[in-house]
Amino acid sequence: MATTLHVRELTVDELTDAWNLGRHAFGFDPQPAPQATAVLPGLTRYGAFDHTGRLLGKAVDLHHEQWWSGRALPAADVGGVAVAPEARGRGVARALLTGLLRGAHERGAAISALFPTVTAPYRACGWDVAGVMRTVNLPTAALPRHRPAPHLTVRAGTPGDLPAVVALYERLARDRRGLLTRRGDLFDPRTTADTLPFDGLTLVEDHGHLVGYVSWDRGRGYRADAILTVHDVLATTADAARELIGVLASWHSVTPTLRLRLLDGDALTAHLPLEAVREHEQDPWMHRPVDVTRAVAARGWPAHVRGSVDFTLTDDLADWNTGTWRLAVADGDAQLTRVTADADLHLSVRGFALLYSGASTARSVADAGLLRATTGTDPRALDLLAAGGPAQLLDYF
Structure with missing residues (x-):
């Protein structure tokens, strides 16, 4: 059954319904904390509604900033994504995340991260796993x-x-x-x-x-x-x-x-004594660009790295990212500019996320099917996008 969805910011009167939807999804306590049903600065809550006005899903854009090599980037970190049981598998999460990305783009966000309960829906929307936040146990007596x-x-x-x-x-x-x-x-x-x-x-x-x-x-x-x-x-x-x-x-x-x-x-x-460390919990986290031009221009880059590479990027949810681009890196800065010539490297937005966050190499991204190179073209030219090393998170959200 097709469902007509409308995504918009939640009003204060809808926050209790949104909290209950999240309570059923994540097993929260029966009574909400005061901040769960109050308007709070620093975040935007989105809801997806059917044609009758019933709330089918919700998601939160957290107005974080992230450090990237000496510069603070505005981020749209995602939390609290939940869909009503009877509406799952009907495109509600995709519609929510599309609306969230558009709103985040309008307010100036450059990048986005999230901690998934399941990766597949987010990969379908352009995020990919960029790292794992490890919580470990260490015997006090071993110190x-x-x-x-x-x-x-x-x-x-x-x-x-x-x-x-x-x-x-x-x-x-x-x-x-x-x-x-x-x-x-x-x-x-x-x-x-x-x-x-x-x-x-x-x-x-x-x-x-x-x-x-x-x-x-x-x-x-x-x-x-x-x-x-x-x-x-x-x-x-x-x-x-x-x-x-x-x-x-x-x-x-x-x-x-x-x-x-x-x-x-x-x-x-x-x-x-790292040999005494034992894993307690591993939380994979995912990354994607909100706006590729901001994501490249606003962050720091290694001062010793310079070069340029052309590539075509495809982003189904954020069409402003789709197109053919020239990445130029020099003197600790980088820029993306649009070009009209055809590119021999075709990159998915998931591949962009993996390279930008230092989670993979261009060759590995190509092996995964997220980067396509025309015959005779070396995909490793896009390792330029991965310059800087891997990213890490220490805060769960």
Whole structure:
């Protein structure tokens, strides 16, 4: 049975129905949190309605920013996609995501990420898996004991320290790719809160200057099944990293297990016994461009990389991305410009997402059927789009 769908922003009177739709999809508690049915800055909620005005599906555009090699890109990160059981398989999610992308494009977003419960519908809409956010368990007793550095001070943090904590996170995140800036309407209230948004905050300072921190929730119990959940553990120096590891090691008698997410290749992981790490959870995340010209021009690029390549891009949901383009990279910047000549490389939007996020190579994208090259053309010319290395996320949304 064909269904006529109308996608638009939800009104405040429709938020309870949208929450109930999400409750049935994800198994939420019966009573909504206050923010679930209130108008909030920093996000746009979309609904898909049938011809009678019945809500069949909903999705949320989160107005995040992501760091990409020193520059903050406006993102339309997607959350809370849910479709009524009787309407599934009828194009509701596709219509929702099409409307969300169009609205995100109009407000200036460049890129989009999401955490899928199932990948196939999002791949059909142009997203593809760009990485995996790993949550790991680490035995507290396995942590090395370091002699405290005499020039460092360790103390408990307070809500007044949160701006400095955010600044340290930004110092480490800005030169990477994909990490949220943790700025804007969805994050600013946490920085100015009167209470900590977690059980505890431990700071490491060097003559009053913050060089490391760990934020944590204690959990329950103190026997073999007790877990200390670490939200962030970040350091800007090796000494600070060792100090934080010593703080975490001190929990060994009451919390045998640490649960945390690690930032690849940072100061802390250089001093952890990674052979003792065990996977707790893996959350694949997906990426796609909202606007390819913004996605290329607004991010940072490796200063040593230069070159150009022409390709034709196909994007069924965001037609403003479809066409033949010339990518030119030089001196830490890049541009996409439209060209009229035929291109020997034909790239799907999923292939663009995989290359842009550093998740794959042009040869592998071609092997997957997401990049087609005319006979005699080397697809590796599009490795230029992958310059910069892989992206990573540390925040679930």
